[in-house]
Amino acid sequence: MDLKQLEYMIKIAEENNITKAAEKLFITQSALNQQLLKLEKELGTQLFVRSRNNWHPTHAGEIYIDNAKKMVQIKKDTYNQINDLMDIKKGKLSIGLTPERGPEMFASIYPTFYKKYPNIKVEPIELPVKQQQHEILIGNLDIGFVTLQDYQKTNDEYIQIGLEEIILAVPKGHPLAHIGGKLGDSLPEISLDRFKNDTFALMQKGSTLREIYDNLTTALDFNPYILLETRSCHNLYNMVAEGICCSIIPIAYAKQNSNVTYFLIKQKPVWEVCASYKKGTYLSNPARDFIKIASNYWSTKLNQPKGISCNP
Known part of the structure; x- marks a missing residue:
């Protein structure tokens, strides 16, 4: 069995499009289509349902792709083991x-x-x-x-x-900022629900950090107002430093800044x-x-x- 042919079929399945698959494989669409037709003739069945914008595997195609991935992985693992053996x-x-x-x-x-x-x-x-x-x-x-x-x-x-702690960052103008701490000191602990009436900047939905925040607020049965959703933890910190809102951030993103105070969260989120x-x-x-x-x-x-x- 031709391993290159296996990789071709896997790529068509990944891209759901023969044109995009050919581009990723650096071959012509015609050449890739010929490989597919040759294989389908050999197997006596179609491997993909064709449409203009979406190719997807038939049931036979799913079986082929699943086993093709296993064979490609076996080859990769075999080469890696031999390379390690021979240094x-x-x-x-x-x-x-x-x-x-x-x-x-x-x-x-x-x-x-x-x-x-x-x-x-x-x-x-x-x-x-x-x-x-x-x-x-x-x-x-x-x-x-x-x-x-x-x-x-x-x-x-x-x-x-x-292991990294996730902490609460609060702007200096917040009513509870005076009991917060600075980096390098022992940070005071506080429950997140004391900030249930505050505005927050958060990571976008779907991120692992946002899921952690959502689980914390769900467990405490409150839902603070979300001013900003972003893909950047640096943006979260900057929003707090500018005095705009509160946020939870991984501790490695925290900076020593007179405009920001920090708390450990009583619920102790760590990732x-x-x-x-x-x-x-x-x-x-x-x-x-x-x-x-x-x-x-x-x-x-x-x-x-x-x-x-x-x-x-």
């Missing part, structure tokens, strides 16, 4: 990064990785957490670096490389910084080393002990 430091790593903090992490740790693995091609891909989870599931990412709580994890593998990879796949030595370097980076950034194991 062949070459290949490719696709790394998922969250759009806001991921690039900073990558720029900090890649030079260390490159010194040991100059012949490993690393492809950083910036995606929100849930999109990373999807790409890991379908085999398009080797590792994803994500921040989330336990209930937000999929059935794939997660290696915890850090994990994790490296994730597809369940049942082989994690190569270069991938493990990349995770170890990332673990040291987060240990320093979050002021936590180093030496977190990258074993699943």
Whole structure:
């Protein structure tokens, strides 16, 4: 069986469009269509339902695509295991990064990785957490670096490389600001429901941080007014610093600023910084080393002990 043909069919299924699939595969649409027709003739059945804007697998196509993905993964795992056995430091790593903090992490740790693995091609891909989870599931990412709580994890593998508190940031003009604290001090604890009549800036719906906030307010049975929804935790902090509203932010985004006071939240929301990879796949030595370097980076950034194991 031709593995290249398997990859072609997988790409058509991913794109739901033969034209887009051909573009991603860097071949002509005609050549890709010929491969598909040849395979369908060999199997004696159609693999895709065709329409102008949406190709989707038939039942036979679903069976083919599911098993094609398994075979492609077996090939990848086999090559990685042999490369590790022979200490062949070459290949490719696709790394998922969250759009806001991921690039900073990558720029900090890649030079260390490159010194040991100059012949490993690393492809950083910036995606929100849930999109990373999807790409890991379908085999398009080797590792994803994500921040989330336990209930937000999929059935794939997660290696915890850090824990980060989520805190409440309040502008200095707020009536409760005087009992708040500054970074570097022991922050006072307060229940989030004391701010039920306040205005908040929050991450957009669908983000892992927004889900944590929504669960907190649902449990406390209140629903504060939301002034702004954004994709950036930096924007959340800036809204507080400008005296506009309150917000909850990961502690690594907090800055020492006379215009902002901070509280620990009584409900103690904490999320994990994790490296994730597809369940049942082989994690190569270069991938493990990349995770170890990332673990040291987060240990320093979050002021936590180093030496977190990258074993699943």
